[in-house]
Amino acid sequence: MKKIKIVEQFKGCIAYDCDSVLFVRLEKGTIVSDHTHDYEEIIFLMEGEANAIIGDKTQIIKSPVKVVIPPNVYHKFTAITDLIGLEIK
Numbered sequence: 001m002k003k004i005k006i007v008e009q010f011k012g013c014i015a016y017d018c019d020s021v022l023f024v025r026l027e028k029g030t031i032v033s034d035h036t037h038d039y040e041e042i043i044f045l046m047e048g049e050a051n052a053i054i055g056d057k058t059q060i061i062k063s064p065v066k067v068v069i070p071p072n073v074y075h076k077f078t079a080i081t082d083l084i085g086l087e088i089k
Contacts, residue, residue, distance in 0.1 A: 012079070015087070022087040026050075026079040034076040041069040041087060048083025052076075 007022065008015040012030030016023040026032070026048075034053065045063045052061045053076040054069055060080065061067060069075050 020089050022089070024085045024087055026077075026083050026085075028079050028082050030079045032077045034074045036072050036074055037069075037089075039071055039089060041075075041089065043067040043069070044086040044088070046084045046086065048085075049080040050083055051078040051080060 004023075005017045006014060007017040012027035013032065014025050043066070045061055045065045045067065047063050049060060049062045052059055052067065053074075054067070055073045055075070063083070063085075
């Protein structure tokens with residue numbers, strides 16, 4: 001058995017490292033500011049709603065949904081409700 005490590009934590013957000021998967025919980029109103037990755041990111045929104053800005057597109061995403069973000073594309077999320085998701089690195 002291996003203890004699961006918290007890899008990111010700030011007001012309203014906690015992310016647990018589950019190897020190639022992050023388990024993420026966001027409280028309503030929490031903003032994950034715009035950023036990029038040098039790899040494709042896949043997000044499975046399991047519970048809740050978020051305002052998602054991916055590249056030049058803005059949309060509201062509602063669970064359950066899979067979101068694929070290509071490498072090097074700016075993206076930002078704002079939790080409309082409390083939410084739970086999985087992020088595949």
